[in-house]
Amino acid sequence: MSFNGDLLRGHTDMILLSIIQEKDSYGYEINKRIEDWTNQEFAFTEATLYTSFKRLVQLGYITTYWLESESNKKRKYYSITKLGEAYLNQTITEWKEMKQIIDKVIQKNQ
Amino acid sequence: MYTKIREYVNFKLRNDYSSDVEEKKEEIISNIIERYDALYEKTQDESYSYIEAIKNIGEFSEEKEENQYKPQFAEMLLVSATVLSVISLIATFLNGVAGIIVIGVSMSLYAVGAMYLYQYSKFVQSEEYDITKYHAFIDKSFSYAMTNFTFWAISLSLIFSRIIYGFLISLLVLTVTGDPEAVLSILLISVIAFLIALTIVGAVFIGLYRKLMKKYTDLTGKEQVITVGQRVKQFMGKSSSEKGNIFLSSWFYPIFHFIIVIFLIADIIHIYDRTYNPNIVYNELFLIENFTLIFLYVAITFLHIAGRIKHHMIVPLFTLGISITGFIFWLIMANSYYISSFNGEVFFFVGIIFLFLTILDFAINRKIK
Numbered sequence: 001m002s003f004n005g006d007l008l009r010g011h012t013d014m015i016l017l018s019i020i021q022e023k024d025s026y027g028y029e030i031n032k033r034i035e036d037w038t039n040q041e042f043a044f045t046e047a048t049l050y051t052s053f054k055r056l057v058q059l060g061y062i063t064t065y066w067l068e069s070e071s072n073k074k075r076k077y078y079s080i081t082k083l084g085e086a087y088l089n090q091t092i093t094e095w096k097e098m099k100q101i102i103d104k105v106i107q108k109n110q
Numbered sequence: 111m112y113t114k115i116r117e118y119v120n121f122k123l124r125n126d127y128s129s130d131v132e133e134k135k136e137e138i139i140s141n142i143i144e145r146y147d148a149l150y151e152k153t154q155d156e157s158y159s160y161i162e163a164i165k166n167i168g169e170f171s172e173e174k175e176e177n178q179y180k181p182q183f184a185e186m187l188l189v190s191a192t193v194l195s196v197i198s199l200i201a202t203f204l205n206g207v208a209g210i211i212v213i214g215v216s217m218s219l220y221a222v223g224a225m226y227l228y229q230y231s232k233f234v235q236s237e238e239y240d241i242t243k244y245h246a247f248i249d250k251s252f253s254y255a256m257t258n259f260t261f262w263a264i265s266l267s268l269i270f271s272r273i274i275y276g277f278l279i280s281l282l283v284l285t286v287t288g289d290p291e292a293v294l295s296i297l298l299i300s301v302i303a304f305l306i307a308l309t310i311v312g313a314v315f316i317g318l319y320r321k322l323m324k325k326y327t328d329l330t331g332k333e334q335v336i337t338v339g340q341r342v343k344q345f346m347g348k349s350s351s352e353k354g355n356i357f358l359s360s361w362f363y364p365i366f367h368f369i370i371v372i373f374l375i376a377d378i379i380h381i382y383d384r385t386y387n388p389n390i391v392y393n394e395l396f397l398i399e400n401f402t403l404i405f406l407y408v409a410i411t412f413l414h415i416a417g418r419i420k421h422h423m424i425v426p427l428f429t430l431g432i433s434i435t436g437f438i439f440w441l442i443m444a445n446s447y448y449i450s451s452f453n454g455e456v457f458f459f460v461g462i463i464f465l466f467l468t469i470l471d472f473a474i475n476r477k478i479k
Contacts, residue, residue, distance in 0.1 A: 027137060028144040031166075045168025046138045073144065076137045 012044065012052050013061075014095060017080060017088040020062060026075040027053075053078060061087050111160055114242075115142050118164055121241045124331035142167065164239045184230065187223030188254045191216045195261035202265045206272045213265050220258050227251040231329075245330055252326045252335040259315040266311045271304035363414050363425050367407045373456040374400045374407075384450040392443060396451035399439075403432060403453075426464070433461040 019030050027049050035043045044052075056062045061084030067077050080088070119139050123131060142163050149159035194216035202209025231247035234240050278296045326335050378400050381393050410428055413419050440454020 027141040031141070031145075032148075043166060045166055046141055047168030049141075050134060050138060074136065074140055075144075076133075076140070 011091075011095070012048065013056060014088065014091045016049075016052055016056065016078075017061065017084055017091075020078050020080045021085060021088060024077045024079045026077050028075075030078075056084065059087075060084070111146065111156055112143055114160065114240075115139060115146060115164065117241045118239055119167070121235075121244070121331065122167060138167065161239060184223045184226030185250055187219045187226070188250065191218075191220035191223060192254050192257050194219065195258045195265075198265040199261050199268070202268045202272070206269050206276075209265055209269055213262055213269075216258065217262065220254065224251040224254075245332070248326065248330050249335055252322060253337050255319060255322055255335075256337040259319050263308065263311045263315045267304055267308035270307035270311070271300050274303040275300040363429075364411050366429070367411045370456065370460055371404050371407050374404050374453060377451055377453045377456065380452065381450050387450070392447060392449055393451075396449065396453065399436075400451070400453060403436070406432070430461065430464055433457040433464065437461065 015034065016030065019025055019033055025033075027046070031043045031049065035041075053062065053064075056078075057064060060081060062078045062080055065077050065079070067075055069075055116139055119135050119142065123135055123138075126134070128134070145166060146159050146163035149162050150156065153159055194212055198209055198212040198216055201212045227247045228251050231244045231251070234247060235244040275296065278299060323335065327333060378397060381396055381400075384393070406428075410419070410425060414425055419425060434457075436457035437454050440449075440451065440457065443449050443451075444454060
């Protein structure tokens with residue numbers, strides 16, 4: 001299957017918030033999960049990740065804190081806020097509605 | 111490898127002046143290091159893991175990618191340009207037109223060499239993700255600028271003053287021919303003209319140099335480039351125990367001095383063979399000179415081998431000093447008298463070989479490993 005990363009990039013905020021909603025996480029771990037889901041075909045660049053996280057922090061959707069791992073590695077963790085959860089639910093609803101519309105269009109054409 | 115990652119991230123964000131830039135760097139570095147560790151654990155390949163991990167950084171600013179060039183060739187162009195900039199000054203003293211040609215060639219070589227190195231540094235940064243190399247190439251492009259600009263400015267000012275001098279002399283010939291006071295005035299005016307020209311040309315070159323240095327700071331994030339003069343100063347300050355250079359090799363001087371001594375012995379034999387000729391004079395003087403020099407060469411070689419000479423520049427300066435003095439003395443004597451010694455020719459070639467080795471040493475030891 002050829003993979004189109006641009007389709008995912010359009011939904012960066014929703015993807016990031018969904019992962020963080022499950023449990024607090026940090027940049028590399030988040031990207032690793034995305035890579036695993038896409039069979040190593042896609043990962044956000046550090047530039048994209050950082051820019052998105054910064055925007056989400058400014059909007060009040062996530063908060064950050066530093067934690068040291070067992071192997072003494074410093075990691076910046078992201079945690080979702082109530083406001084972030086509300087925004088995520090809203091975007092998921094929008095996505096589902098959009099998906100239904102697109103499914104209808106595709107089925108009509110098939 | 112962690113340091114290399116840190117260096118790369120610091121470089122990528124060198125133009126980021128936001129208040130949280132340090133935290134941003136730490137986060138990105140920690141993510142890339144985790145990626146690198148995971149890749150290295152899987153592949154055990156440092157270089158591959160570094161490139162794959164660093165690739166994921168993305169673009170924080172627009173940077174154009176360029177093609178590959180030959181840095182060593184470019185570096186030789188810069189060295190040649192610098193040598194020619196010095197020669198241009200001598201050429202200008204002898205002949206204005208020759209001076210202009212040499213300055214022109216020097217400027218062209220410098221421009222081509224600097225551009226080559228600049229483009230190559232961009233390639234190294236984008237393809238090999240190697241900031242140490244990138245900085246080294248950029249440093250090379252800029253480090254020759256100061257020397258070149260200084261000599262170009264002096265040579266060009268001299269050319270302008272020569273033009274004014276020539277113009278005034280022709281005016282003098284037409285008007286007050288042979289008046290010594292007028293000649294003195296013209297000389298004075300020429301000196302003033304030179305100083306004015308030097309001020310103007312110097313100001314232009316200082317302006318250009320400052321612009322170049324600003325560009326250097328933008329490209330590397332560093333405030334100052336180490337100039338050729340500073341590098342020479344650093345080299346002069348090295349201890350004789352340090353390696354990595356022809357002149358600092360333990361074998362070099364014993365062999366080099368041995369060859370010189372062989373030639374001096376041959377010269378002694380040559381002088382002895384011709385002592386019967388009454389036209390040949392000062393044989394004893396050259397014999398004493400040769401024996402003294404052989405003694406000095408042997409003594410300094412033994413001291414060098416025994417490690418008694420602490421400063422590494424003493425031996426080369428001794429060799430160079432002997433060559434220059436010996437050759438000048440021989441030249442004066444050969445022009446005035448009929449002599450049989452050929453040690454002046456030996457010293458001439460010793461000097462040339464020494465100069466050649468200096469250039470070779472520069473080419474070998476100044477390249478990026």
